[in-house]
Amino acid sequence: MDKLISSKQNIQHVPESYILPPERRPGKVVIPSSKCIPVIDLRGNTDRQELVQRIMKACQDFGFFELTNHGIPEDLMHDVLKVAEEFIQLPVEDKANFYSDDPAKKCRLYSSIDHDQEKVHFWRDSLRLPCHPLEDFVEEWPNNPARFREVIGDYAVRVRELSLLLLDLIREGLGLESGYFEGDLSKTHMLNFNFYPPCPDPSLTLGLPKHSDPNLITVLNQGAIPGLQVLKDREWIAVEPIPNAFVVNIGHTLQVISNGMLRSGDHRAVTNAFVARTTIASFIHPSSEYQIQPANELINGCGIPLYRPFPYLEFIRNYIKDTRDGNPALKRYELSQA
Structure with a gap:
């Protein structure tokens, strides 16, 4: 529990274990870019084909988009962030049962990413909860x-x-058969509650480093405090919060299934010196045993597979190591086109 950065009081200077090497630091606080990721109105567009085309273009160009008019009530969007903040503000003893350094524990409160294996820590605490089927897990939650x-x-x-x-x-949009993403391909659903306390010097550390998500799709409730940045054409674009909107991004698994038609976008989380930031990320994963590979419909005929098949559990284990070491997570699965 002493590793939780949110439990430390009156931090005046960034501890040495959180200071990134100069080449990995975000530098001075980034002024929001004039560029922005696409914004898509889910239910305001009555032309389904046009909606599909806009989503596909966003996933091809950025791997990200902001989603408005999505149907989840505004009061629930606020309440879920408020309840998460109330949890992290509880006394240490009230959270102790959920803290664990074991990455295999399903319901888990932890700090940074892989605290005991990292050379440098990140300015984040996180609560991870499995969510599907709900009745199987809700009794294990706080x-x-x-x-x-x-x-x-x-x-x-x-x-x-x-x-x-x-x-x-x-x-x-990919032209796959109806129900393609149902069943074991979308079996696992996790929520990650991310807590970023105020940081004495945001130029020295990060809440999360540059990475792409390993799963199928991520839906992020980032609240009203900015901090998410997306990498596009070697420039970090600040994703400015839109009231009652989600940030959506595709993961490595969907990039492989699409045979590279869609891209998993690199992103990071920066900190700020003034206010705490809470976000809630929803991750849809395949089952551990599911064999990930380009969809047959996209390679039959003249298509050439860009990736070899692999079990999802194997990929996750390699993803954790590759991300920690700064290596591209899909590199080892790419097929040579020579």
């Missing part, structure tokens, strides 16, 4: 604050439904 299970449970069900809807629109 019950303090009193509303935690009710609010998070409602949110988890709704955001999973939204994620599957987005995957179906992407399926249509």
Whole structure:
């Protein structure tokens, strides 16, 4: 529990173990870029084909888009962040049962990314909760604050439904058969609650380093405090929060299934010196045993597979090591086109 950065009081200077090498530091606080990721109105566009085309273009060009008019109530978007903040503000003893250094523990409160294996730590604490099927896991979740299970449970069900809807629109854009992303391919659903306390010097550290997500699709509730940045053409673009909007990005798994038609976008989280920031990321994963490979429909005929098949669990284990070492996570699975 002493590793939680959110539990430390009156930090006047960034501890040495959090100071990144000069080449990895974000530098001075980035002024929001004039560029921005695409914004897509989910239910305001009545032309489904046009909606699919806009989502596909965003996923091809950026791997990211902001989603408005998505159907999840505004009060729930706020309540889920408030309940998460109430949890992290609890006394240490009230959170102790959930803290663990074991990455295999499903319901887990931890600090940074892989605290005991890292050379440098990141300015973030996180609570990870499995969410599907809800009845299998909800009793393992925190019950303090009193509303935690009710609010998070409602949110988890709704955001999973939204994620599957987005995957179906992407399926249509790729020309895959109906139901392609159902079943074991979208079996696992996790919520990550990310807590970024104020940092004495944001130019020295990061909340999360440059990375792409390993899963199928991520739906992020980033609240009202900026901090997410997306890499585009070697420039970091600050993703400015839009009220009641989600940030959506595709992961490495979907890049492989699309045979490179879609891209998993690099991103990072910067800190700030003034206010705490809380975000909630929803991750849709395949089952551990699922064999990831380019969809047959995209390689039959004249298509050439860009990636070899691999079990998802193997990929996750390599992803953790490759990301920690700064190596491209998909490199070892690429097929030579020579």
